[in-house]
Amino acid sequence: MGWKAAQKIIQTWKILRGDNVMIIRGKDKGETGIIKRVFRSQNRVIVGGKNLVKKHVKQTQGNAGGIFTMEAPLHVSNVQIVDPVTGNPCKVGTKYLEDGTKVRVSRGIGASGSIIPRPEILKLRRHPRPNYVGPKDTPMDVVLEKTYDAKTGIGMPDL
Template sequence: MKTSSKTPAKTPKLHVKTGDTVIVVAGADKGKKGEILKVFPEKQRAIVSGMKMAKKHIKPTAEQPQGGVIEIEMPIHVSNLMHLDPKSGEPTRIGRKKDESGKTVRYSKKSGEIIK
């Protein structure tokens, strides 16, 4: 029996969440730090405050009567982001483990500290 190629793929678990502090490790904004504003798990991308700025032309509307050109943040692929260690502030990998109550938590592989 042939399986359908149109079955939806499972969205992967990402190492970043909204509100995390990250550093960009590749691209034009390499080395800059910022906070994650929004995550798109299905596309494996995240919007980081102040990173990958692009100009967008806006038509005049009721909210923006002048219209014009504004700068907005564009999504960055999560492979270009690394979490910052809560203790030292250095880039670190993220691991998952169960805490005392049996809940899965994220932790810093560098210092072992749990990431909220």
């Protein structure tokens, strides 16, 4: 499924995968859903269970053909994040707390100004890091070996 390349690619995204959003334009206007996938190169998002279209798939050796219902991507300008306090769509701004952490806050007319939490799904890794020792991994005893002593100057390379 191909789309035209975006005319102006958004540099700083305020909508993330796993956010609760409301569709503000289109055939599903006024409905809310969770963002399943983000296409940053096309400025588009897929909202779970919304903007459903029929897809005709030809039968091949690997799969059975037929007519399938699937979610089509929406342009990011057609969705807005739902304010966690009021439940209305709102714009997103950033703010720094007193301890220096950067958070997203709701802003705009009728917004509560509350903090929009980061989605829990972003804390999970899609591809977990391998936890086995491979042939190119450095052994732990070599890593922890002390090779330079600052007081005596032992281990200092001759420059």
